[in-house]
Amino acid sequence: MTDASVEPRWRLEWPVSSGQRVGSARLKVSPEDFRVTECLWPEVEGQAGGAEGAGEHLCVRLEKSGDNTEFVARELAQLAGCKAFEVGFCGLKDRHAVTSQWFSLYCPGREASDAELLSAIGERWRVLNWRRHARKLRRGEHQANGFELVLREVQGDRQAMEAALALLAERGAPNYFGPQRFGFQGGNLERAVNLDVTRLNRKKGGRRGGGGSGSKNVLYFSAARSWLFNEVLAARVEAGHWFEAMAGEPAVDGSPTGPLWGDGGTTASGDQEQLERAVVAGHPEFERLFLSTRMKPERRALVTRPDNLQWQWQEDDSLRLQFALPPGQYATTVLADVFELQDMSLSRDNKY
Structure with missing residues (x-):
């Protein structure tokens, strides 16, 4: 619980579409109250047992509870005898839930050992399905x-x-990013503001991935972009036109979008550009941050x-x-x- 006498620096609650919520409830009283099923290969997921397939990657669909996705991925790498970055998955799933999702393990030429590996995995998590696949699974690849x-x-x-x-x-509903993205009391936003912009654009040797300060910088940048997006969306919710495209809307299937800020700010034009730049101008600490990077502006749907x-x-x-x-x-x-x-x-x- 936070100290009510301390005024938070960052807004972490945004207006709802109808002006106020009409009910209250408890969420995730138990993990079984929050079930998530990732849909990647619908034609496979309804089957019992393994499916046909070929490739260097063994894909395994697991049911888990109490473990976050990245922890499971690291443990799978140890069981499979591959490197951590050779384990792929499509998205992060809550550990305080019962979730099923796919992981890919780089196991070239080891098809004869698949049954043994699946048995070892099954001792840790319930194995719902498996198949061989030609590529590593990537973020956002699921349907x-x-x-x-x-x-x-x-x-x-x-x-x-x-x-x-x-x-x-x-x-x-308004497609806000959740407050967990911003850290406790907006701590990730505070760290974003205090980043050394002279060291942001490229890691030593030009390599991507891995851990350390580079991945932390990505986390803080993402928090800053997400918070600015929420602020723009909040302005449109308050104005009552969050679910309709404005003049100057970049072409994204005719659906309303908001900015994921970058170098150059926004790809919108006209009335929409003016609104977005006016909102971001109210937060010059973030505006300066993105002027110092080579991050490309992107768009995100305003409506979920x-x-x-x-x-x-x-x-x-x-x-x-x-x-x-x-x-x-x-x-x-x-x-x-x-x-x-x-x-x-x-x-x-x-x-x-």
């Missing part, structure tokens, strides 16, 4: 993530919550739309929801547009 969530101790007017969920299914959103009320004032989202969009962002959420997993973080 979607499916969610099955249970909210506990739901409070609020049920009719108002039903109406808000129906609107959410129809229109979507849950696919096939369904919900059922339980007898104990709990609410079960099912929906799917594209890669890089988050279930908690969707639900937080309707409910004031108390994430019960946060009290368990100090155990890891």
Whole structure:
């Protein structure tokens, strides 16, 4: 709990689409209340056992709980006898959940040992499926993530919550980055402001990847870009046009987008460019930071739309929801547009 007498430097709460949330609930009371299923190869994932395939990479679909993705990837590298960077995955999945996702292990010419390796992996995690594949799995390569969530101790007017969920299914929610991206009390933002810009553009030898200060810089830069995006989106939510394209919208399937800031700022023009630059100009510490880099400006959707959103009320004032989202969009962002959420997993973080 933070000290209420200390004014935070960074805003970490942004306006919701309707002006206020209509209910409250507890999230992740147990890991089983938050289930995530990565959809990479739909034609394979519905099968039992392994699927046909060929290539240097053994891909394994695991069910895990209590372990984060990067920890599992490191452990898989040890089991497979390959290097950590030779293990691929499509996205990070919450450890305070029951999640299934694919990992690729670089095991060229070792097909005869696949069964032995899968057995060793199965002693640590449940193996749901496997196949051989020609390439390492990359971030964002999956098609979607499916969610099955249970909210506990739901409070609020049920009719108002039903109406808000129906609107959410129809229109979507503001696609904010979650506050965890910014670190405790915005610590990642503070570190971004204090980066030495003379040492940012290239690591020694021009190599990418690995750990150390280079990967930390990427984390802090990402936090700064994400926070500026949230600030622009918040301005559009307050203006009431976050779900519609503005004049000057870069061509992205006619959908409204916001800036992931870079050198040159934004690729928008006209009214949209003026709005985005005006918002970022209010944060000159970040504006200066991106002027000192070679980071290319990009765009991100302003709207996250849950696919096939369904919900059922339980007898104990709990609410079960099912929906799917594209890669890089988050279930908690969707639900937080309707409910004031108390994430019960946060009290368990100090155990890891």
